[in-house]
Amino acid sequence: MTRPSSIVTILVTVVRRQPYVLVYDPEVKAHLRAIERQHYALIRETVQEQLRFEPDAETRNRKPLRQPAAFEAEWELRFGPDNRFRVFYEVDYENRTVYILALGVKERDRLFIGGEEVEL
Numbered sequence: 443m444t445r446p447s448s449i450v451t452i453l454v455t456v457v458r459r460q461p462y463v464l465v466y467d468p469e470v471k472a473h474l475r476a477i478e479r480q481h482y483a484l485i486r487e488t489v490q491e492q493l494r495f496e497p498d499a500e501t502r503n504r505k506p507l508r509q510p511a512a513f514e515a516e517w518e519l520r521f522g523p524d525n526r527f528r529v530f531y532e533v534d535y536e537n538r539t540v541y542i543l544a545l546g547v548k549e550r551d552r553l554f555i556g557g558e559e560v561e562l
Contacts, residue, residue, distance in 0.1 A: 461494040462533070466542045469556070473545040476557035480523065488521045489542065497533050497540045504530055512560055513543040520548075528553065 469471060474482070500506065505522040507530075515530035529546040539541075546555035553560045 447536055449504050459495060460538055462497055463537075463539045464489065464493060464542060465539055470545050473556045474556065477527075477545070477547060481527070484522060485527060485529075485545070487518070488527075491533065492519055492521070493529075493540045493542075497531065498535075510557075514562075529557070 448478065453494075474485070474522040477485070492513050493511050497504075497517065503519055503525065507515055507518050509516075511530070513530050514532070517530070519529040519531070521527050521529075524546050528544075528546045528548055529542060530546070531542050533540055544555050548554075551562070553562055
């Protein structure tokens, strides 16, 4: 069977966007130590999944912060059991880098970062 000359084959190339690089503030290691070890994998996977490609897309659990904000963060990511974990970060669009500035646990109306309560 031959192809009719009126059929045109169109090739579409999907351009893959480069992921953002995730850079953790050195203090985040201390913040992590204040969280139960059983949650480490969840935290790592969620941060990578949520922030590598569209860190500035507002969602139900990812919101821009009112300024001035704690740690000079521009964004907050909420996740985990009862949305208890918080990641505070900023985005460098020019260098495609997300700076993770703080990691905390929200308990009711209180936020704990590195085991210490932080004013909201």
